[in-house]
Amino acid sequence: MTYSFLDLVKKIDVVPYYFDEGEHAKFKESVYTFISHDGTFRLGYILPMVSKEFKNHPDVVQVDDTKREIRILPTLDTLELRNEKLNALAKSWRDNGIFLHLKGWRNELYTIYDTEKKPYMRLERSFCPLLGVVLYGCQINGYVQSPETGELKLWVPRRSATKPTYPGMLDNTVAGGVGYPQGCLETVIKECYEEAGLQSSYVKDNVSFVGVISYFYQFEKGSFDTERGFVQPEVEYIYDLRIDPSIIPHPVDNEAEDFRLMTVDEVVKHMKNGEFKHNCAGVLTDFFMRHGLITPENEKDCIEIQNRLHRRLPFPTR
Amino acid sequence: MTYSFLDLVKKIDVVPYYFDEGEHAKFKESVYTFISHDGTFRLGYILPMVSKEFKNHPDVVQVDDTKREIRILPTLDTLELRNEKLNALAKSWRDNGIFLHLKGWRNELYTIYDTEKKPYMRLERSFCPLLGVVLYGCQINGYVQSPETGELKLWVPRRSATKPTYPGMLDNTVAGGVGYPQGCLETVIKECYEEAGLQSSYVKDNVSFVGVISYFYQFEKGSFDTERGFVQPEVEYIYDLRIDPSIIPHPVDNEAEDFRLMTVDEVVKHMKNGEFKHNCAGVLTDFFMRHGLITPENEKDCIEIQNRLHRRLPFPTR
Numbered sequence: 165m166t167y168s169f170l171d172l173v174k175k176i177d178v179v180p181y182y183f184d185e186g187e188h189a190k191f192k193e194s195v196y197t198f199i200s201h202d203g204t205f206r207l208g209y210i211l212p213m214v215s216k217e218f219k220n221h222p223d224v225v226q227v228d229d230t231k232r233e234i235r236i237l238p239t240l241d242t243l244e245l246r247n248e249k250l251n252a253l254a255k256s257w258r259d260n261g262i263f264l265h266l267k268g269w270r271n272e273l274y275t276i277y278d279t280e281k282k283p284y285m286r287l288e289r290s291f292c293p294l295l296g297v298v299l300y301g302c303q304i305n306g307y308v309q310s311p312e313t314g315e316l317k318l319w320v321p322r323r324s325a326t327k328p329t330y331p332g333m334l335d336n337t338v339a340g341g342v343g344y345p346q347g348c349l350e351t352v353i354k355e356c357y358e359e360a361g362l363q364s365s366y367v368k369d370n371v372s373f374v375g376v377i378s379y380f381y382q383f384e385k386g387s388f389d390t391e392r393g394f395v396q397p398e399v400e401y402i403y404d405l406r407i408d409p410s411i412i413p414h415p416v417d418n419e420a421e422d423f424r425l426m427t428v429d430e431v432v433k434h435m436k437n438g439e440f441k442h443n444c445a446g447v448l449t450d451f452f453m454r455h456g457l458i459t460p461e462n463e464k465d466c467i468e469i470q471n472r473l474h475r476r477l478p479f480p481t482r
Numbered sequence: 483m484t485y486s487f488l489d490l491v492k493k494i495d496v497v498p499y500y501f502d503e504g505e506h507a508k509f510k511e512s513v514y515t516f517i518s519h520d521g522t523f524r525l526g527y528i529l530p531m532v533s534k535e536f537k538n539h540p541d542v543v544q545v546d547d548t549k550r551e552i553r554i555l556p557t558l559d560t561l562e563l564r565n566e567k568l569n570a571l572a573k574s575w576r577d578n579g580i581f582l583h584l585k586g587w588r589n590e591l592y593t594i595y596d597t598e599k600k601p602y603m604r605l606e607r608s609f610c611p612l613l614g615v616v617l618y619g620c621q622i623n624g625y626v627q628s629p630e631t632g633e634l635k636l637w638v639p640r641r642s643a644t645k646p647t648y649p650g651m652l653d654n655t656v657a658g659g660v661g662y663p664q665g666c667l668e669t670v671i672k673e674c675y676e677e678a679g680l681q682s683s684y685v686k687d688n689v690s691f692v693g694v695i696s697y698f699y700q701f702e703k704g705s706f707d708t709e710r711g712f713v714q715p716e717v718e719y720i721y722d723l724r725i726d727p728s729i730i731p732h733p734v735d736n737e738a739e740d741f742r743l744m745t746v747d748e749v750v751k752h753m754k755n756g757e758f759k760h761n762c763a764g765v766l767t768d769f770f771m772r773h774g775l776i777t778p779e780n781e782k783d784c785i786e787i788q789n790r791l792h793r794r795l796p797f798p799t800r
Contacts, residue, residue: 474792
């Protein structure tokens with residue numbers, strides 16, 4: 165099967181839009197809404213299998229099966245209290261082997277934000293997909309530009325065959341989650357060294373923030389009774405990094421197998437074959453759009469692609 | 483008053499999002515939904531004052547006050563029939579002086595699309611805001627880059643004091659609506675000559691498509707009983723055009739008064755003072771984001787800005 169750019173984007177922007185009324189209603193009936201302690205805003209969407217487990221923890225949340233809502237207890241009215249109670253609960257689920265996903269425990273905290281864009285709580289990374297809360301990452305497009313022709317090539321690594329997620333698939337030059345307490349640029353610099361051996365002084369001088377993409381992912385579309393159905397609204401900070409032809413990226417940690425410098429045509433071929441990790445195809449599509457390689461003249465779905473890659477999520481963000 | 487980038491974006495992305503439940507419900511109760519002849523999709527949102535006039539034309543539409551829907555007659559089942567009937571109706575309203583907005587009759591046709599992204603009808607430009615259908619335009623950022631420092635400057639025209647809309651305000655280097663039968667690039671080339679005297683061969687070689695922005699505009703937020711309340715979902719195709727320092731843009735038609743080459747700081751100052759036409763501030767914000775001038779480190783609202791500038795509209799688009 166050959167995927168179009170829109171097909172690829174739909175693989176990461178999966179949750180139905182409210183104006184697809186039938187589809188959206190079906191989605192909403194299949195999940196519980198995760199609500200702040202004061203009842204004023206949504207935090208995420210939760211599967212019934214997680215909601216069922218939450219019922220054993222009335223000291224942390226109230227579960228309302230009629231409204232299909234899971235609300236953090238009103239008494240958990242500080243960031244510290246929420247961090248303590250929710251992470252302790254996650255640990256107990258992990259220790260009791262209740263959710264497979266928690267076997268990938270990271271010991272990294274991700275920040276969840278309130279409607280004022282202020283930190284609302286900080287949760288263990290592997291716990292977040294169970295709650296359907298917004299996650300943040302950085303993605304770096306490492307490219308080489310011909311000084312003569314202006315032609316762009318991209319440095320593409322293959323993920324290690326032993327990675328727990330998407331083993332052996334093609335990946336973006338560098339990527340990483342934005343955990344607490346790192347900032348975006350700090351994460352970029354750290355990951356560029358760890359994943360591609362790029363020196364921080366070089367990265368600082370040459371990397372450029374170029375925007376944000378966001379989409380509403382579900383691991384497996386329309387699946388609500390296994391962990392494959394976890395929903396994951398995601399925001400990725402996008403950076404372009406011009407790489408000097410004399411620099412050859414190389415893996416420092418074991419995250420990537422090797423790097424290859426590919427022409428745009430090669431990258432597109434691998435994308436359309438479905439060889440890239442899902443969200444990389446989104447990042448690359450955005451890169452091609454910004455660099456005039458996808459245009460209204462050669463791509464009929466320009467508008468829908470752009471819209472889906474910048475979806476406003478129904479939850480507060482940073 | 484000084485506007486933030488988010489304030490400026492909110493001036494063009496005005497219609498409430500569905501998850502702002504109270505606001506969205508209020509909006510929906512204040513308008514009629516314009517529906518395709520076969521009842522399968524929405525085309526736009528219409529004010530009650532327009533709906534009232536539509537009731538005099540049962541040969542064109544059915545108005546349902548209970549559902550608050552205006553549906554094109556099922557018998558108008560071809561593009562040609564819809565063009566004929568709806569444009570004739572617009573002409574009669576214009577000739578009878580029913581809506582002020584139709585005094586700006588353009589004799590330009592804009593295409594409205596169906597859910598397959600195929601042309602559904604073509605309507606007189608000045609009629610479109612009465613129907614709240616999606617409109618398309620092109621926006622060109624004409625910039626000069628210092629070969630030594632990489633510093634960007636932008637060519638900024640001031641709109642003629644005699645223009646019917648936004649007289650005397652600052653504008654994007656070049657902009658224009660995408661009317662039928664012109665394509666995007668064709669419109670860009672035509673407008674670059676007419677508005678800025680730029681030669682088509684130069685534009686062809688140097689202009690680059692860099693993406694699409696879209697937003698849900700209402701001339702005056704929350705106003706539903708005057709023509710200021712017309713809603714206008716808009717899509718703008720964005721192009722960057724590097725302008726050689728030896729080229730000085732100059733108005734050929736009477737659309738612009740003069741051009742000035744401004745530093746980014748100057749442009750930002752004028753934006754924050756509210757001196758730019760509304761949607762230009764959106765186009766410039768997108769330019770600054772793509773060029774690394776707005777970053778997560780210096781702008782707390784990056785995500786919301788990007789999302790609102792790429793809103794997926796609740797109607798079919800091209």
